[in-house]
Amino acid sequence: MEPFNIKIGYGEKEVTLTILPTDEAYYKVIYYGAILGAIRYQADDSWELVPEEEIIAGDLPMYVHDLKADRLDVVLNDTVVDEIGEEIEIILKLND
Template sequence: MEPFNIRIQQNDKDVTLTVLPEGNYFKLIYFGGIIGAIRESNGAWELLPEEEIEPGGLPFYDYKKGLIDQPELTLNLPKINQIAAEIENIIH
C-alpha cells in the first residue's frame, strides 16, 4: 500500500499527517518526523512502543525543534481513535 495523507483536528486546527503503511502497522509522520505508529489488534487500535517502530531512515519528531505554529500532538486514546477512523476511511 502506498503512503497517504489524512487530516485530523488538534486544538481547533486542521493537521495533516502522512501515513506510511509498514507491515502490520501504520507509521504517523508529522513535518517529516515520526510521531508514532498504530496498529489494529483484536478490533481495537493501539499505539506501538517506540522501540517496535522501524524508522526506515526517518527521524523521530522532536517538538523542541519544530516550528512555533505547529500544534503539538499527543497520541492519547481519543486522538488514536480519530486517526484510526481516518485510516479506515481510506483503506476500506
C-alpha cells in the same frame, strides 16, 4: 500500499498527517517529515499506539516535540490514536 495523507481535528485546529503503511502490521504516523509514532489495529476492533522501541524508523527521524516551533505540538494520546485509526479505516475501505 502507498503512503497517504489524512486530516484530523486537533483542538480547534486541523492537522494533516502522512500515514506510512509498513510490513510490520502497523502504520507510521509522519508529522513534519518525522515519525510522530505508529499505531496498529487490534482484534477487538480498536487501535493502539505502538511502543516506540518497536518502531523501525528506517530513513526517517523520530519526531522531537518543540513547544517553541511554529506548528501544533501533536501528542498521540488515546483520542488522537482512535481518530487516526478511523481515518485509516476510511481510506482502506475506499481502496478495497
